[in-house]
Amino acid sequence: xxxxxxxxxxxxxxxxxxxxxxxxxxxxxxxxxxxxxxxxxxxxxxxxxxxxxxxxxxxxxxxxxxxxxxxxxxxxxxxxxxxxxxxxxxxxxxxxxxxxxxxxxxxxxxxxxxxxxxxxxxxxxxxxxxxxxxxxxxxxxxxxxxxxxxxxxxxxxxxxxxxxxxxxxxxxxxxxxxxxxxxxxxxxxxxxxxxxxxxxxxxxxxxxxxxxxxxxxxxxxxxxxxxxxxxxxxxxxxxxxxxxxxxxxxxxxxxxxxxx
Ligand SMILES: Nc1ncnc2c1ncn2[C@@H]1O[C@H](COP(=O)(O)OP(=O)(O)OP(=O)(O)O)[C@@H](O)[C@H]1O
Numbered sequence: 439x440x441x442x443x444x445x446x447x448x449x450x451x452x453x454x455x456x457x458x459x460x461x462x463x464x465x466x467x468x469x470x471x472x473x474x475x476x477x478x479x480x481x482x483x484x485x486x487x488x489x490x491x492x493x494x495x496x497x498x499x500x501x502x503x504x505x506x507x508x509x510x511x512x513x514x515x516x517x518x519x520x521x522x523x524x525x526x527x528x529x530x531x532x533x534x535x536x537x538x539x540x541x542x543x544x545x546x547x548x549x550x551x552x553x554x555x556x557x558x559x560x561x562x563x564x565x566x567x568x569x570x571x572x573x574x575x576x577x578x579x580x581x582x583x584x585x586x587x588x589x590x591x592x593x594x595x596x597x598x599x600x601x602x603x604x605x606x607x608x609x610x611x612x613x614x615x616x617x618x619x620x621x622x623x624x625x626x627x628x629x630x631x632x633x634x635x636x637x638x639x640x641x642x643x644x645x646x647x648x649x650x651x652x653x654x655x656x657x658x659x660x661x662x663x664x665x666x667x668x669x670x671x672x673x674x675x676x677x678x679x680x681x682x683x684x685x686x687x688x689x690x691x692x693x694x695x696x697x698x
Contacts, residue, residue: 439462439463439464439498439500440463440464440465440499440500440612440613440644441462441463441486441497441498441499441500441521441613441644441646442460442461442462442463442496442497442498442499443459443460443461443462443482443485443486443495443496443497444460444495444496444497444498445458445459445460445494445495445496446458446459446460446482446485446492446494446495446496446497447459447492447493447494447495448478448481448482448484448485448490448492448493449493454668455478455481455668456478456481456482456485456492456665456668457478457667457668457669458494458495458669459478459482459495459665459668459669459670460495460670461663461670461673463613463644463646463661464644465612465644466639466642466644467644467645467660467661468635468639468644468645468646468647468658468659468660469644469645469646469647469659469660469661469662469663470646470647470648470649470655470658470659470661470662470663471483471646471647471648471662471663471665472648472649472650472652472655472662472663472664472665472679473664473665473666473671473688474666474688474689476667477665477666477667477668477688478665478667478668478669479617479648479665480526480617480648481668482665483523483615483617483646483648485497485509486508486516486521486615486646487513487516487517487521487523487615488508488511488512488513488514488515488516489513491509491510492509495509496509497509499519499521499613501519501520501612506519508521517609517611518609520609520610520611520612520613521611521612521613521615522543522606522607522609522611522613522614522615523606523614523615523616523617524599524602524603524606524614524615524616524617524619525602525617526617526618526621526648528595528598528599528602529602530590530591530598530601530602530605531590532589532590532591533589533590533591534589534590535586535587535588535589535590536577536582536585536586536587536588536590536593536601537570537573537574537577537586537587539590539601539604539605540573540576540577540601540604540605540608541569541570541573541608542605542608543604543605543606543607543608543609544569544572544573544608544609545609572608573604573608574586576604576607576608577604579604579607579637580600580601580603580604580634581600581630581634582597582600582601582604585597595622595623596622596623596624596627596631599619599621599622599623599631600631600634603616603619603634603638607638607643611643612642612643612644613643613644613645613646614638614643614644614645614646615645615646615647615648616635616645616646616647616648616649617647617648618648618649618650619631619635619647619649620649620650620651620654621650628651628654631654632654632657632658635647635658636658647659655676656676656680657676659676660675661673661674661675662674662675662676662679664679664682664684664685664688666688671684671685671688672684672685
């Protein structure tokens with residue numbers, strides 16, 4: 439077990455966005471969270487990454503052999519512990535260059551003290567050079583090295599999504615959460631994304647993704663969790679999920695599911 443979400447509930451006033459959800463993620467897995475619009479998928483991601491504190495439940499994360507409950511830990515500390523993410527609505531620093539965006543993602547890894555930075559002491563200069571080298575490696579990895587000096591907002595949409603992934607990887611996460619990574623991509627960009635996600639897993643990063651593109655989900659996932667109205671209605675392999683009547687009903691509605 440690398441991450442264990444246990445009976446997590448998150449409410450917004452009277453609305454229960456995530457209702458008693460439990461799921462487990464093992465090291466090296468690609469796990470997808472799917473479900474109709476408003477099912478609670480992003481809210482669950484926000485609970486894992488410290489954006490929201492759930493009212494109930496535990497989120498256990500194992501790092502260096504130590505298991506800790508990360509509920510209530512602020513987002514930047516969770517990122518520091520090795521859980522990184524991308525967003526459904528791209529959140530790049532629009533007016534920064536491609537390279538600068540990845541360098542920002544590296545921030546949590548920097549060790550220099552404020553005075554070393556202010557006085558641009560050798561330790562800081564060394565660290566900065568090393569950060570640039572690593573950022574360029576990551577840009578090469580996602581296929582963006584030739585665009586490093588461009589202002590990020592000028593990149594085509596599909597490449598902005600890849601840049602967000604490079605930025606998330608800059609903190610050297612153990613777990614990467616991708617929120618609708620294929621949204622707005624054309625079929626060839628989606629194919630490249632599938633290859634990229636496989637390469638990221640080969641690097642030893644565990645991946646949890648939210649995605650509406652079912653072909654991507656079915657091709658990549660070892661395990662799929664299905665949410666509907668905040669509740670987990672199914673969990674299983676792609677084949678099990680594809681044939682699960684509850685899942686078909688959640689997506690099509692009861693009447694259509696019966697006809698189908
Ligand atoms: N900050 C918030 N305040 C109030 N309600 C919220 C908030 N965030 C989400 N919700 C509500 O919680 C429910 C779950 O939303 P969430 O965004 O988690 O769903 P989702 O499965 O990610 O949907 P989508 O596939 O459309 O992105 C929705 O009814 C949504 O309106």
